[in-house]
Amino acid sequence: MAFVSNIDTGSDTFKTNRADMVALVEQLRELEARAVALSEQRRTRFEERGQITPRERLARLLDPGMPFVQLHSLAGYLVDSSDPEKSVPGSSLIVGVGFVAGVRCMVWVDDSGIKAGAMGKMSLPAVLSIQALARRHRLPLLHLVESAGANLMEYKVEGWAQGGALFRNLALLSADGIPTVTVLHGPSTAGGAYMPGLSDYVIGVRNNGMAALAGAALVHAATGEKADDRELGGSEMHASKSGLVEYLADDDAHGIAIARNVVRHLDWNKRLAPTRERRFEEPHYDADELAGVVPCDYRTPYDMREVAARVVDGSQFEGFKARYGVSTVCLQASIHGIACGIIGNNGPIDPDGATKAAQFIQLCDQAEMPLIFLNNTTGYMVGTEYEQAGMIKHGSKMIQAVANTRVPRIALYIGASFGAGNYGMSGVAFEPDFLFAWPNATTGVMGGEQAAGTMTMVARMSAKRKGEEIDEEALAGQHKMIAAHFDRQSDAFYTSGRCLDHGVIDPRDTRKVLGFCLETCLEARNRTLQPNAFGVARM
Template structure:
């Protein structure tokens, strides 16, 4: 493989403008993340009074110091329950991601009890289901740090309740697959939430604060007339001594986390990963990714410039570069792991789709993971492309993407519109991991294109009816449709609606992809000991 020769000058005005605009979006992302942390920290006096760690302190104590942690679904729920960009809080009252606990790569899932007492909304459930699915696919022990008021009854919908059952099913499937589920009961877990520890393989209960009960004292009295105390109904001490729901009783949060780390260490959980050879850093600094890509997806750029700042030694092998040239098929290594990279320098034409199909099948045959770098406005349209077989060639590409057996890691870098999103392993196509840059735009088409399409329809309708065109009305319609489409295509909106697995700083792309590739490699190499029903509690 040859080292890619970059044509970008970091000192150029274009690069500096790109960088300034991209970093402004990164700052927006970090501000939103900080908004969630600050909101949670408002409840610190309550945690301090109870002698508890805050949710983020619990995660920090659980994870191995100095080891990587990749957060997932960091923008979940942003602009969903609260549509105001100035007040909406991302995260869906949950903090989740993949990190190391006692040397073992684990899925960590923590209720953020600092926000609305950890009550769950619709996106909280979706986030939980996403984390459970990733843990199942990648064979990751699942550690749940519990303290939640259960469903947010002020935002209750019957769908919330129905979909919430998937959390129960997900935990049961993990256990049956041979993937351990470990719960630390830091605070209250009531009603449906009480079944979260009930469906766990190991439960650590914190004295005084940890509680699991189907109904609290107030509800019991209202329903039955019985006067009882919460501690008697579901305290950690009671469950450790009477019901057997709690295996390990901890003195406080820190002790509970220590026990959880000991439980993980005692699993004897093999990494399953093959030895990764030594590898070179890229020749071009990954920090330059902030200036390589214009924020405006309509401005062209060469996706090889992105790849060169992600792959080892900036070495790329270009597959059929002269055929369907706007569709890039590249071979490289990322942190020592061989990969195929499918990327776009614009729309996908029939030749590009055919080339991509060939390339994807070759990668599948070789067992090589595929990284998708999305930057396309879709498949080409028009007489030439229809007659060139765009439908059948695009369909072949979508079939190949859908049925790949190798790990698939997808990244929204620029535009990802229409069926081009499908051919580039978008949301619905089973990516092992799917992340977005903050500048990305995804949807059926761009706002201007949608508005122009509807304008053409209106003009043809008026012509057919023989009536004059109301230009003022058309202009108002054009502005309205453009704004409607662009708002929903914006990465902050789509990530808030969980159409990806999280938003990342472009400069972290190599680190995140490398971590995900290693996660996939470990999971696929690991042998489990499944059973029929999962571990049943004594």
């Protein structure tokens, strides 16, 4: 039986919620557009070199009309620059999951229109994230290369040391039997030269593509040799002398066409077990209503089932232990015909809710049923009553179940996600298969007011213990400063800029994104790989 919504879409509350959420979505789109606009400023330079722009390369690579889920679109926001008005998100990367020649792939495009594609502070975390996703979900990795490498003006030794993981992961992908296809559109020098070196297939573009451990300037500075860039590392040289390049392309478009053919000839889906056709009914409620169902202030309660009714097939779900631990909602439902378990919050998690969730997770694991976590909780309950009821013990059960379940986990931050409640709801540290945030999401150890109130109380107790007089004005200023500090760090755009999720999405796209992610997870589990011991070595 379908859920009957109690939402009045004509009410002032709904209209206010919707206006607030739409404003946040518009802010998200404005932030994403900054990278597009900045990169587009270099169009003339691309044309002078006979090239097409990074986003045109992406468009030619992907199958027309098929879905593409961009990841980490806000990477670097308020990291590379602390000015909210000037910070450009994206970290000179365009990454995501899409279809190439009918194959679901991980795609990585260097945005060389921004700082020549040089990697920013959050570029490495974003790349390591997508490499991990490619391995987990058995996705061929396609990399369209044109990058100045590490930004030496922001160079720190830990970036170099940790950057080795990028190359290790390419080796591991190959050993797993997951191919990497690289197109050299432009330079890939120094450590970046090992990106094509560790790829399984390399396509080099004439005149522009280049890979070298050191460019001509560095060679001259280090050895005194006056080298020519093209002879040193041009695509033509690598195709005829070094053997680094398998396929020589006339231009960018030709290189991408070759990459598509390479993927096509892999016949990658031949080891994909056939899946039954899934029939499903769309939700009875319009996805557009998700913009008004949820208040943007996490302190205003709402019923998580109203969100589920606009996401799951036919708006139908079965509540598990609906009268027990009522602030924790556990639902059995389907999305795009895929049966799944949904855990959501209608408030803090109490001992009953934690034990219910732990049992539900184990049952989903037993049935091989993917889990979806809809985060809106200020954490586990505290206080004498809850401590005596075993909150630590029962909360730990829930965390243990989340950490050890073997089924796919997809988490969404759609409100608050504080403290250990974030852990129990499969937060970023628990490595869910996919993790997205709504633009109203707030994540952190606790809310700003909670943190400020705690510190204010500590200050009062300290002053009392020392017999000192309390400066109320100073204390009020401290309270305000602490609250602002915590709130700034918990903002969805701020946390996504630090790659603490896979991206921020429009709430109205939730069903489509969940369906795509569930299909990606299940496809991976139905695919047989042909691993080897060391990966494919370049000869």
